[in-house]
Amino acid sequence: MTGDVSILSNLWYMAGLSSSLKRGQLRRIMLCGEPVLLARKVTGEAFVLRDICPHRAAPLSAGRFKNGHVECPYHGWQFRGDGVCAHIPSVLQDQDIVPERIRVDSYPLKEQDGLLWVFMAADPKNPRPTLEPPRIPIARADGAARPRFIESQIFPCEVDHAVVGLMDPAHGPFVHRAWWWRTEGSVHAKAKRHIPSERGFTMVGHKPSSNSFAYRILGGDLTTEIRFELPGLRFEHIKAGKREVLGFTAVTPQDKDHTLVTQVFYWTMPALGLLRPLLAPFVRTFVGQDRKIVELQNEGLKFSPPQMLIQDADVPAIWYHRLKKAWADSVATGTPFANPVQERVLRWRS
Numbered sequence: 001m002t003g004d005v006s007i008l009s010n011l012w013y014m015a016g017l018s019s020s021l022k023r024g025q026l027r028r029i030m031l032c033g034e035p036v037l038l039a040r041k042v043t044g045e046a047f048v049l050r051d052i053c054p055h056r057a058a059p060l061s062a063g064r065f066k067n068g069h070v071e072c073p074y075h076g077w078q079f080r081g082d083g084v085c086a087h088i089p090s091v092l093q094d095q096d097i098v099p100e101r102i103r104v105d106s107y108p109l110k111e112q113d114g115l116l117w118v119f120m121a122a123d124p125k126n127p128r129p130t131l132e133p134p135r136i137p138i139a140r141a142d143g144a145a146r147p148r149f150i151e152s153q154i155f156p157c158e159v160d161h162a163v164v165g166l167m168d169p170a171h172g173p174f175v176h177r178a179w180w181w182r183t184e185g186s187v188h189a190k191a192k193r194h195i196p197s198e199r200g201f202t203m204v205g206h207k208p209s210s211n212s213f214a215y216r217i218l219g220g221d222l223t224t225e226i227r228f229e230l231p232g233l234r235f236e237h238i239k240a241g242k243r244e245v246l247g248f249t250a251v252t253p254q255d256k257d258h259t260l261v262t263q264v265f266y267w268t269m270p271a272l273g274l275l276r277p278l279l280a281p282f283v284r285t286f287v288g289q290d291r292k293i294v295e296l297q298n299e300g301l302k303f304s305p306p307q308m309l310i311q312d313a314d315v316p317a318i319w320y321h322r323l324k325k326a327w328a329d330s331v332a333t334g335t336p337f338a339n340p341v342q343e344r345v346l347r348w349r350s
């Protein structure tokens with residue numbers, strides 16, 4: 001992560017679904033340019049280590065669980081969940097090597113709302129989180145917000161193109177042209193009030209485009225609010241009376257050429273569960289449309305052309321870059337983060 005200014009530190013990154021990490025599993029992922037081991041003990045407790053053995057660099061993820069520790073596949077060194085070495089099999093009792101003085105970097109992990117959040121610290125040797133991972137802002141019937149529906153795709157690009165594509169209000173009628181979402185004929189002028197919010201900005205509650213069929217099937221008197229938050233998190237909160245749907249999108253950098261885009265839906269409407277099989281192909285298509293335009297865009301980006309950001313449709317992208325810079329500055333200088341976004345009505349056609 002060090003040396004890569006395009007990836008922010010001292011933030012929580014959404015690394016996957018809790019349910020995707022089984023008991024007794026060791027899983028390697030790439031996160032913010034680092035090889036990372038996600039592990040869950042048979043007892044259920046999960047932890048995260050750097051996936052490079054401090055002895056001679058073998059990936060710990062290729063090892064196994066032994067006595068509740070992670071055993072390296074090369075020489076069998078064992079590591080605890082906090083990264084401390086617990087055992088070196090080759091050492092004799094009268095040899096003065098203290099395994100506990102050896103450790104592999106560990107990353108703070110939080111599991112909430114069915115998601116795995118990993119904190120990427122500016123100082124990996126001292127990874128103390130200075131904030132909490134965001135909650136999924138939906139009413140909780142049983143104390144927990146449960147993911148009801150998930151779609152994940154890897155975009156072949158660095159994180160900024162995926163984030164900017166996500167918040168871009170002008171691409172809808174072109175990239176997502178479909179009878180069930182937007183058509184060319186449905187394009188009209190829009191004016192939406194935006195306000196600064198925690199580490200980002202919010203398009204305040206408004207009635208969604210009545211031209212959208214997908215919104216119409218939810219029925220009734222709808223409002224929707226869309227909030228963006230660093231590093232690349234988007235919360236789309238749709239309310240129809242007491243019924244709520246929360247579309248959560250996490251854009252998570254794997255390395256400089258790959259970004260994981262995860263779309264998770266939460267809802268308080270049991271009836272929507274019945275729609276799940278219908279929803280699946282729509283969401284897959286929708287996320288796939290965003291992925292395909294990024295693949296196309298790469299054909300141009302190969303030649304490092306200049307790019308433009310215009311008023312007002314590209315203002316969210318401008319804000320994103322300003323937010324990133326403000327966050328990076330606050331981490332570098334140790335001063336409080338100052339949100340650079342000013343309240344503003346953005347106007348565009350889409």
Ligand code: FES
Binds near residue numbers: 054057075
């Ligand atoms: S490389 Fe891991 S124990 Fe030797």
Ligand SMILES: [Fe+2]
Binds near residue numbers: 175176290
């Ligand atoms: Fe899109």
